[in-house]
Amino acid sequence: MTDETFARPDYGPSGAGAVRFFEGFPECLPEEVAAKWQCVVDTIAVLLGVPAGLIMHVRDEKIEVAVASSGGSHPYHVGDSEHLAESGLYCETVVCTGDRLLVADALADELWKDNPDVKFGMIAYLGFPIHWPDGRPFGTLCALDTKPNHFGQIFERLLIQFRDLIEQDLAMLCESLSLTQRLTQEREEARNAASAARAELATAAKLSVIGQLAGSIVHEIGQPLASIRLHAAAALSWLERDPSQLDEAITSIQQLRVAVDDAFELVASLRAQARRVPAAMKSLELNEIVSKVVVLARRDLSSMGVHCELHLDKKGTCLQGDRLQIEQLIMNLVQNAGRALQRVSDRPRRVRVSTTAGAEGWTLVVEDNGPGIEPAIAGMIFEPLFTTEETGLGLGLSICKSIVEGHHGTICVEERDTGPGARFRIALPIKNWVQTIDSLCGEAAAEE
Numbered sequence: 001m002t003d004e005t006f007a008r009p010d011y012g013p014s015g016a017g018a019v020r021f022f023e024g025f026p027e028c029l030p031e032e033v034a035a036k037w038q039c040v041v042d043t044i045a046v047l048l049g050v051p052a053g054l055i056m057h058v059r060d061e062k063i064e065v066a067v068a069s070s071g072g073s074h075p076y077h078v079g080d081s082e083h084l085a086e087s088g089l090y091c092e093t094v095v096c097t098g099d100r101l102l103v104a105d106a107l108a109d110e111l112w113k114d115n116p117d118v119k120f121g122m123i124a125y126l127g128f129p130i131h132w133p134d135g136r137p138f139g140t141l142c143a144l145d146t147k148p149n150h151f152g153q154i155f156e157r158l159l160i161q162f163r164d165l166i167e168q169d170l171a172m173l174c175e176s177l178s179l180t181q182r183l184t185q186e187r188e189e190a191r192n193a194a195s196a197a198r199a200e201l202a203t204a205a206k207l208s209v210i211g212q213l214a215g216s217i218v219h220e221i222g223q224p225l226a227s228i229r230l231h232a233a234a235a236l237s238w239l240e241r242d243p244s245q246l247d248e249a250i251t252s253i254q255q256l257r258v259a260v261d262d263a264f265e266l267v268a269s270l271r272a273q274a275r276r277v278p279a280a281m282k283s284l285e286l287n288e289i290v291s292k293v294v295v296l297a298r299r300d301l302s303s304m305g306v307h308c309e310l311h312l313d314k315k316g317t318c319l320q321g322d323r324l325q326i327e328q329l330i331m332n333l334v335q336n337a338g339r340a341l342q343r344v345s346d347r348p349r350r351v352r353v354s355t356t357a358g359a360e361g362w363t364l365v366v367e368d369n370g371p372g373i374e375p376a377i378a379g380m381i382f383e384p385l386f387t388t389e390e391t392g393l394g395l396g397l398s399i400c401k402s403i404v405e406g407h408h409g410t411i412c413v414e415e416r417d418t419g420p421g422a423r424f425r426i427a428l429p430i431k432n433w434v435q436t437i438d439s440l441c442g443e444a445a446a447e448e
């Protein structure tokens with residue numbers, strides 16, 4: 001044998017996951033595999049008529065007894081180990097050469113007569129290397145005898161068969177290990193992805209709430225501010241006259257105070273919204289609210305070259321609702337129409353606001369003869385933050401939708417059948433909260 005033949009292999013510990021799995025070997029060996037290997041060495045001992053059949057395992061630069069045949073008398077116990085390098089053991093040669101070794105009579109062989117197993121009386125040896133699936137040495141499968149033994153080809157073939165069986169088990173164990181590791185990793189990845197998605201959802205939900213609230217502030221505060229500006233300007237102009245028109249100025253200042261009260265009420269309503277307090281439902285007259293908002297909006301609309309028509313149902317409709325929210329709803333739709341109409345220059349710019357009382361409830365329609373809404377975006381315009389406007393926040397319609405839903409109604413956009421433009425239709429059910437003025441008046445009269 002040459003030095004090259006004895007070149008020391010990499011005994012491990014290996015970096016391979018499978019070998020790491022077997023750091024606790026043979027304790028971690030699945031029971032059925034351990035039983036099978038025990039059966040292998042027992043069969044070897046019986047068939048070959050030898051005292052010892054062994055599976056040896058290389059670990060941490062040592063070689064140890066992994067499985068020993070039961071029944072016959074031999075000195076080997078599971079867990080016994082020796083330092084492998086230069087141990088002089090039969091198995092060292094098998095592991096180092098990666099080849100089978102047959103020593104028929106060590107006492108008659110110069111090379112083997114002093115090897116450590118001789119002192120146990122084991123003078124005959126037949127061993128084969130066992131390898132991990134990646135080719136690293138796992139250990140040996142061997143038979144030892146206390147008397148000279150040439151074993152013979154049939155027994156050699158038998159040991160090879162058993163060795164192959166063990167290597168198949170190792171391959172299967174490694175495969176199931178890597179499968180387990182892959183599954184664990186995939187589960188971990190899936191868990192991480194799920195928690196990332198949840199975090200994203202939570203952020204999106206927060207953004208939506210923050211966005212809606214910010215939008216509400218921007219839109220709703222604008223309305224009382226416009227009123228305040230209007231009445232302050234009027235009061236000033238009455239005072240600047242010569243002589244000053246004190247009565248008129250006082251009236252304007254009183255209206256200004258009403259607008260300031262509105263702003264306070266609005267802030268309180270926003271705070272309630274932020275705390276998810278339901279809208280403050282009170283008996284309201286819809287036509288009155290629509291008129292008020294349209295009068296207010298007309299100033300801005302006319303400066304934008306837009307004419308605003310108002311068509312109110314003569315019957316009048318009383319409803320249970322949050323006044324500020326309903327005002328906000330109408331104002332948002334009218335402002336959207338005014339802005340859309342800025343793109344129209346070939347026809348008079350018109351907005352039409354109408355109310356209709358029906359058996360099912362009341363309908364509010366805000367329509368314009370602007371460019372209308374592209375079918376491609378019609379499904380998105382009620383989403384928070386969706387806008388096609390450079391200066392838009394994309395919150396007006398999402399706020400409208402939540403206000404309408406808060407009042408148990410529906411809002412939709414339709415194409416106009418009389419020409420280009422957009423038509424927003426709000427339907428609110430009569431049930432629970434809408435009553436005609438007549439019936440309310442009837443109730444009031446009965447109470448009196």
Ligand SMILES: Nc1ncnc2c1ncn2[C@@H]1O[C@H](COP(=O)(O)OP(=O)(O)OP(=O)(O)O)[C@@H](O)[C@H]1O
Nearest residue numbers: 336337340381387388389392393394395396397422
């Ligand atoms: N009357 C309309 N005509 C044409 N397009 C409209 C009309 N109303 C709304 N839209 C479209 O719907 C989009 C969303 O409207 P929304 O009121 O929610 O947001 P915005 O007007 O863009 O911004 P913000 O209201 O926050 O100032 C608009 O950007 C616009 O593209």
Ligand SMILES: [Mg+2]
Nearest residue numbers: 332336396397
């Ligand atoms: Mg808008």
